[in-house]
Amino acid sequence: MxxxxxxxxxxxxxxxxxxxxxxxxxxxxxxxxxxxxxxxxxxxxxxxxxxxxxxxxxxGFVNMHNHLPMSLLRNNAEGKTLGKWLNEDIFPAERRMDEEDMYLGSYIGMAESLSAGITTTNSVYLEKSHLGGKAADELNARAFLSCDEPKEDGEEELKSALKFNERIRGYRMARPVMASHSVYSCKKENLILKKEYAKQNSLRYHIHMSETRKEIFHSIRNFRMRPVEYAESIGLLDKNTILAHAGWVTKREIGIIAKKKSVVVNNPVSNLKLATGGIMPLEQYREAGARITLGTDGPASNNSINMLETMKFSSLMQKHRYWNASLGNPKEILGYATYEGAKALGLKAGKLExxxxxxxxxxxxxxxxxxxxxxxxxxxxxxxxxxxxxxxxxxxxxxxxxxxRNFDGKKARMFLERADALISGSS
Ligand SMILES: [Zn+2]
CATH class of the missing domain: 2.30.40.10 (Urease, subunit C, domain 1)
Structure with missing residues (x-):
């Protein structure tokens, strides 16, 4: 038969x-x-x-930079710049989070993403956030997940990322990505080890880059070159590298990123919120032929997961920065938020064909x-x-x-209880 x-x-x-x-x-x-x-x-x-x-x-929109579990931490610690915000509020709360908390944070973050038309999210967080893959399956949302938890020892750091990725492979809607936090917070050997692994295993590599001016000073002081130049010198840049932010860059660095075909992610709302200063030179990236995508960054530094808002800000800020109302072309902006993001992640999506x-x-x-x-x-x-x-x-x-469609209200109630406890420090 x-x-x-x-x-x-x-x-x-x-x-x-x-x-x-x-x-x-x-x-x-x-x-x-x-x-x-x-x-x-x-x-x-x-x-x-x-x-x-x-x-x-x-x-569907492709959110190229997020930290999904951080929905637990939003609407707190208002009015602080990145360093203060991280050290005084975010890091202490993160130390209190367990796997279940990170799952609930991912679940709510992904549900919010769907309600905002986001079908794919590229999210990086700590090792305990692997249940984000479960949330992706339950809600039917596409998730590219990675672990950038820094460790003293490079082998240990890679092992932790590989354990995370192995768990992610068990979910239908999730795909593993390799990630390092940043060139200023990670040791050179650790960065190289992870990127080399990503190269050998055809994985995307996600890293924060040149988000603040402070990072530039740090890089010049420690490496005698700017962050993008340093990243290039140790082999971090190629077509599978995703650079979150990359706003504080010189023309030369933009040229390097374009030549290496690395992907930049503009996160305008988070940058404004954390007062990173300056405005991402999207127009110069465009002129250099660089690959541009958009992201929200984590919900604690935004404070929402909203790609429509991100598109609008991306366009408006270019007009404003260059005193030229014809910049930030909306058709191109839609492309960054859909087709370019999908392509950067290796998905045949972002086109209605x-x-x-x-x-x-x-x-x-x-x-x-x-x-x-x-x-x-x-x-x-x-x-x-x-x-x-x-x-x-x-x-x-x-x-x-x-x-x-598949939302479980019980999880929303648990999420609120846990968010309360994490912020107040009672757990
Ligand atoms: Zn980020």
Missing amino acids: KNVKVKCLLLIKNGTLVDAFGTIRADILIENGHIIDVKKGISEKADEGIDASGKIIVP KGYLADLAIIDPKINMVPLGDIYTSLVFSCNNSNIDTVIVDGKISFENGKV
């Missing part, structure tokens, strides 16, 4: 499809996690259907986005999270009718 494969089709009708490559009115047919057809008037009988008349469909992953968000323009005018302008400057109508990840609905 012939084995008949059961088809599970999802059909989205009559939407306006918008990605960084253009816009069309069409239907989208999805099967087994992929877009299998995009055209007008698809008549195939589907198991599940969505009427997207009057709505806009975009590729046959053969791509079915990771997308349906947006209801309501009253705040109309008249739509230039649809990219409307998406980047007028759209907010209340417009997110439905979110599909891997071909399955993860968010609809204002709710995360």
Whole structure:
């Protein structure tokens, strides 16, 4: 007898499809996690259907820099710069966190991400945060997870990261990434060991880079060169390296990053919040042909996980910085938030085309986005999270009718209890 494969089709009708490559009115047919057809008037009988008349469909957002468990620590320690914020509040609270806390923080962070149209998150945190993979499976969200916990001994640090990655491999929706915290906080041998491992095993490598001016002074004092030059000199930069921030850079450093094809992540809201000063020279990166993506950074230094806001700030800050209203082109900004992020992580996503992953968000323009005018302008400057109508990840609905489909309210209550205890220092 012939084995008949059961088809599970999802059909989205009559939407306006918008990605960084253009816009069309069409239907989208999805099967087994992929877009299998995009055209007008698809008549195939589907198991599940969505009427997207009057709505806009975009590729799901890819948040390229986050620390998901930090949702536990948000809305506290307001008004501090990065060093004070880390040493006085964040590090002591993190020392009190256990695996269950980090799981709850990841769970809530990922649920919030879905409600914001984010289908993929690149998140780095401590070794005990490996249950983020479980949260990704439960909520049906894509997660690239890594452990950057620094240790004195390089072998020990690598071992801890490998143990973390081994656990991550056990989850359907999670993928392991290698990470170091930064060049100012990690020993040279440790940085090299992890990057070499990543190279040999084709893993992405995630690291904070040149976030503050203080790091530049530290680098010149200790290495006699600037952070990006130092990173290049010890072999950290290549096409699989993801540099979070990279805002305090010279033209020469931008040239190095572009030449090495490393990926930069602009986190404008976190930078403003922690008063890092200056503005990421996104425009110069663009001119140099560098690979640009966007991120929110952790929810404790933002204080939300919101890529629509991130897109808007990314564009506005370039206009402001260069006194030029034509910069921060919204179509390009949408590309950074979707296609470029997906490509940086090795995902065939971020484009609404046959053969791509079915990771997308349906947006209801309501009253705040109309008249739509230039649809990219409307998406980047007028759209907010209340417009997110439905979110599909891997071909399955993860968010609809204002709710995360698989959300467990009990976990939200536990999260609040634990957040209280961690901040007050009672545990
Ligand atoms: Zn960060």
